[in-house]
Amino acid sequence: xxxxxxxxxxxxxxxxxxxxxxxxxxxxxxxxxxxxxxxxxxxxxxxxxxxxxxxxxxxxxxxxxxxxxxxxxxxxxxxxxxxxxxxxxxxxxxxxxxxxxxxxxxxxxxxxxxxxxxxxxxxxxxxxxxxxxxxxxxxxxxxxxxxxxxxxxxxxxxxxxxxxxxxxxxxxxxxxxxxxxxxxxxxxxxxxxxxxxxxxxxxxxxxxxxxxxxxxxxxxxxxxxxxxxxxxxxxxxxxxxxxxxxxxxxxxxxxxxxxxxxxxxxxxxxx
Amino acid sequence: xxxxxxxxxxxxxxxxxxxxxxxxxxxxxxxxxxxxxxxxxxxxxxxxxxxxxxxxxxxxxxxxxxxxxxxxxxxxxxxxxxxxxxxxxxxxxxxxxxxxxxxxxxxxxxxxxxxxxxxxxxxxxxxxxxxxxxxxxxxxxxxxxxxxxxxxxxxxxxxxxxxxxxxxxxxxxxxxxxxxxxxxxxxxxxxxxxxxxxxxxxxxxxxxxxxxxxxxxxxxxxxxxxxxxxxxxxxxxxxxxxxxxxxxxxxxxxxxxxxxxxxxxxxxxxxxxxxxxxxxxxxxxxxxxxxxxxxxxxxxxxxxxxxx
Numbered sequence: 001x002x003x004x005x006x007x008x009x010x011x012x013x014x015x016x017x018x019x020x021x022x023x024x025x026x027x028x029x030x031x032x033x034x035x036x037x038x039x040x041x042x043x044x045x046x047x048x049x050x051x052x053x054x055x056x057x058x059x060x061x062x063x064x065x066x067x068x069x070x071x072x073x074x075x076x077x078x079x080x081x082x083x084x085x086x087x088x089x090x091x092x093x094x095x096x097x098x099x100x101x102x103x104x105x106x107x108x109x110x111x112x113x114x115x116x117x118x119x120x121x122x123x124x125x126x127x128x129x130x131x132x133x134x135x136x137x138x139x140x141x142x143x144x145x146x147x148x149x150x151x152x153x154x155x156x157x158x159x160x161x162x163x164x165x166x167x168x169x170x171x172x173x174x175x176x177x178x179x180x181x182x183x184x185x186x187x188x189x190x191x192x193x194x195x196x197x198x199x200x201x202x203x204x205x206x207x208x209x210x211x212x213x214x215x216x217x218x219x220x221x222x223x224x225x226x227x228x229x230x231x232x233x234x235x236x237x238x239x240x241x242x243x244x245x246x247x248x249x250x251x252x253x254x255x256x257x258x259x260x261x262x263x264x265x266x267x268x269x270x271x
Numbered sequence: 272x273x274x275x276x277x278x279x280x281x282x283x284x285x286x287x288x289x290x291x292x293x294x295x296x297x298x299x300x301x302x303x304x305x306x307x308x309x310x311x312x313x314x315x316x317x318x319x320x321x322x323x324x325x326x327x328x329x330x331x332x333x334x335x336x337x338x339x340x341x342x343x344x345x346x347x348x349x350x351x352x353x354x355x356x357x358x359x360x361x362x363x364x365x366x367x368x369x370x371x372x373x374x375x376x377x378x379x380x381x382x383x384x385x386x387x388x389x390x391x392x393x394x395x396x397x398x399x400x401x402x403x404x405x406x407x408x409x410x411x412x413x414x415x416x417x418x419x420x421x422x423x424x425x426x427x428x429x430x431x432x433x434x435x436x437x438x439x440x441x442x443x444x445x446x447x448x449x450x451x452x453x454x455x456x457x458x459x460x461x462x463x464x465x466x467x468x469x470x471x472x473x474x475x476x477x478x479x480x481x482x483x484x485x486x487x488x489x490x491x492x493x494x495x496x497x498x499x500x501x502x503x504x505x506x507x508x509x510x511x512x513x514x515x516x517x518x519x520x521x522x523x524x525x526x527x528x529x530x531x532x533x534x535x536x537x538x539x540x541x542x543x544x545x546x547x548x549x550x551x552x553x554x555x556x557x558x559x560x561x562x563x564x565x566x567x568x569x570x571x572x573x574x575x576x577x578x579x
Contacts, residue, residue: 011335110562111291113510115555116517119535123551126539127299138508196413203416208416211536230422230525233430233437240426244419252414 009260012253019250022087023069032060034067035218043236053238056228057218061239064220065246071214071221072250075136075205076198082140083197087147091133092178094148095155106152109145125213135214139201150193154186188265195258199251206247222247244258283565292555293345294547297338304354310395318568328354328545350549355541360549363534368553370440371530374522375515381454381476382461383508387501388466394473394500395492405462412459417518421452438527449526453518457511464507469500502573509565513558 022029038058046053052061094105124138158164164181208214209223217224222243229240308324325331344351348362393405428448429437435448473496481491520532531550538546
């Protein structure tokens, strides 16, 4: 790995740590209460009292960004976990099972994939009701086919490799083959997919909140802040700039971490 | 013959997918607590009024009967009437769809034009300026959420420098910023995959063989490797196109464009179930159709798939 990649990787790790700390310690480190309204200081630009300015209700933008890291991280973690678990199980079953099982499972997965991600998220959430738990389940469910397809495709190609057939000929059972040959081969791609999925989950949470279907006001969320910002582009551009930058840097960091890990796990790419 | 069989199988799968989606939607909507008739009739409606509403929206008959007539409606592609306005859902969808599909097309074309050449170049000239440029581009593209990009573009090119309109429709000018917001992120994904796929192909043994038998580098890279490298790219691009239909929902909200997405959201806010289910199924059908076409295309360029 060259030097600039190392610097980027470290910067990404540091940024993720900052967001993580912000999420955990939000009540103690944010300068103001994120939901306190002070109408006499609406639309104030960045100043020493309010580093990132105030919004349309006179709330402190920095404090809202700090508190907004909570829904973002929780949704990312839980939904990726759900997606990997469902996806890997289904993918292995489809890849190793008989043709009928493969067809049925993949048909189901394809049906889920037949919805554009955000549309499915909106639909599920609008039926389940708005809230963080629903958002996490919806996102985990939506991304499971991506893992299932990946795992199935890899399983199908790996199981016909010479060394796997040799191992089977020597008497290895299905579970031994899964653990010794298939999962290690999958790991790199699954990790990359996890990092991308984590980032996408964070974006979907923000998108749902932007549409008014995720985090509900007055609770802070990056997406919700952007929803408010859209209406005040002339009065308060900082309302649009800072939450979006935080969101973008968070996503960027997760992507960089995923990329770097995938290079480490798959040295062939570095050749 | 084999090809025809393959197409038929995929077509069957398309129909099955739509059937599964319709079934899920039907039951999910009926399972939600709350009688839609009560919502529509209002809090102070009389028993007769509520019954009249039930008869109008068809919830006065047993569930099984409702399901059969629902499937019949879907088969005829008839989504019924809006629970709130009473207008034909088909009419509402057809009015809004052209704008959304135009946006998606503009977005995907923008994405392909940027991504594929840059992706191939990045893979062929690895660790060069273009490769780094491509990496930075794709990282930014994937990190910046399309709706925030849209807001920032508005801030820059509609508020700060009023080149483009702030919202509304009427001309091509109204669609440029939204299409760019949509296409930018897609370009990043396609670029990343094109590069990865090309790098992988270039490291395969047949490339070494091709070189060993004395083919020129151009032949090796663009005839042998590129052909194989583009196979997964076709699939991803197709899927990306489908996702764009979904992404349009948010972008239409950012730019206040009266497309399918806004119609759908309006349905959700108003709890207009017929509109929502019609919208979901319509988009799912269009998306499945795109996937079907991609699969067929995929098998044309990759004959190995048909045999297995």
